[in-house]
Amino acid sequence: MLIATLIAAKSLPVDALDHAQSILAAKGAKIGDQKWLAPEKAVDLSLDGITLADARVVFADFMAGVDVFVQNDEHRRKKLLISDMDSTAIADECMDELADYAGFRKESEEITIRAMRGELNFDESLKARTKLLAGLKTSIIEECVRDRIHLTPGVKTLIQTMNANGAHCFLVSGGFLDFAVPVAKEIGFEKAFANTLEFEGDTLTGQVLDPILGPETKKEILQEECNRFGIKLEETITLGDGANDIPMIEAAGLGVAYHAKPRTVSHSDAHISYGDMTAILFAQGYTPDQWVK
Known part of the structure; x- marks a missing residue:
C-alpha cells in the first residue's frame, strides 16, 4: 500500500486534504484511509489507483510549508540511518x-558552494x-567545535528515537x-566516519x-553496514544536502534531501524543504508520544 505523509512545518493549511484529493483525482487516483500522526501537523493518507513514481511527481512541491513523503508501507520504519554532517x-x-x-x-565558502552543487570534483575541492x-x-x-557548531x-x-x-x-x-566525532557523540550516533587532517605537532x-572519504565512499559505508547487520537496502534511510551525498541517497531505501541543493533534490526519494529533522520520524509513522527527547 502506498502512503503519502503530509508534514507541516507549523500547521497544515485548512485546504491541504482537499488539495491532495484534487491533484490525485486529476491522475485518476484517490485517497483511501487517513490517519493523523499529530493534530493539524502530520497525517498519513493511503493512496489508491496510482504508482509510487507517479504519486511522487504529483506531490512534488505540494504546498508552501508542507513536506510530503510518498512510500510503500512495507519497511517504513527503517533499521539503519546514515546522515551527512555539514548543513544536515x-x-x-x-x-x-x-x-x-x-x-x-x-x-x-565559494569552493564549498560550487562543490555542493556538483560543479567541482569533491576530492580537489x-x-x-x-x-x-x-x-x-x-x-x-x-x-x-565549542562556539560555532549548532545542531x-x-x-x-x-x-535517539531510532x-x-x-x-x-x-x-x-x-x-x-x-x-x-564530538558531533556524533552529542547527538547519539553509533559511529562517525570522516576525513583526517594532517598535523605537525x-x-x-x-x-x-x-x-x-568522498561521494562513493559514503555509498560504500551504507552497503558495508547493511552487510554487517544483515539489513536490506530497502530498510535504510540516508540524509544529505549536497552533490556528494547523491550516491548514498540514490542507493538507500529512502533517500532524503534535507534543505538541499536542487541537484540533490532531483536525485532523492523525498525532500525536506520546510520542516526539521522530526519530519523523518513522522515519515516512519512515529507519533510524538513515541519520540525520545
Missing part, C-alpha cells in the same frame, strides 16, 4: 568556520579548502573527524590524509 546533522559548514579563523572564509587551514592550531578546532533542530530526537527502537545510526561526513599542515 548540523546547521553549519565546519570547513568554512575553520577557514574564518584563518582569514579565508569567503574563499572557502576538499584539498583546496584544507590548504586554506594551514598554520591553524589544534586549540582553534576545539574552540570552533540541526530535531536531530537529537530523531537519532536508537531506542533498535536502529543503527551513523554520521558519515566528507568533513573531518575532529568535528564529526599542534599545527595543521593544510593537508588531508588519504584515503579521502
Whole structure:
C-alpha cells in the first residue's frame, strides 16, 4: 500500500486534504484511509489507483510549508540511518568556520558552494579548502567545535528515537573527524566516519590524509553496514544536502534531501524543504508520544 505523509512545518493549511484529493483525482487516483500522526501537523493518507513514481511527481512541491513523503508501507520504519554532517546533522559548514579563523572564509565558502552543487570534483575541492587551514592550531578546532557548531533542530530526537527502537545510526561526513566525532557523540550516533587532517605537532599542515572519504565512499559505508547487520537496502534511510551525498541517497531505501541543493533534490526519494529533522520520524509513522527527547 502506498502512503503519502503530509508534514507541516507549523500547521497544515485548512485546504491541504482537499488539495491532495484534487491533484490525485486529476491522475485518476484517490485517497483511501487517513490517519493523523499529530493534530493539524502530520497525517498519513493511503493512496489508491496510482504508482509510487507517479504519486511522487504529483506531490512534488505540494504546498508552501508542507513536506510530503510518498512510500510503500512495507519497511517504513527503517533499521539503519546514515546522515551527512555539514548543513544536515548540523546547521553549519565546519570547513568554512575553520577557514574564518584563518582569514579565508569567503574563499572557502565559494569552493564549498560550487562543490555542493556538483560543479567541482569533491576530492580537489576538499584539498583546496584544507590548504586554506594551514598554520591553524589544534586549540582553534576545539574552540570552533565549542562556539560555532549548532545542531540541526530535531536531530537529537530523531537519532535517539531510532536508537531506542533498535536502529543503527551513523554520521558519515566528507568533513573531518575532529568535528564529526564530538558531533556524533552529542547527538547519539553509533559511529562517525570522516576525513583526517594532517598535523605537525599542534599545527595543521593544510593537508588531508588519504584515503579521502568522498561521494562513493559514503555509498560504500551504507552497503558495508547493511552487510554487517544483515539489513536490506530497502530498510535504510540516508540524509544529505549536497552533490556528494547523491550516491548514498540514490542507493538507500529512502533517500532524503534535507534543505538541499536542487541537484540533490532531483536525485532523492523525498525532500525536506520546510520542516526539521522530526519530519523523518513522522515519515516512519512515529507519533510524538513515541519520540525520545
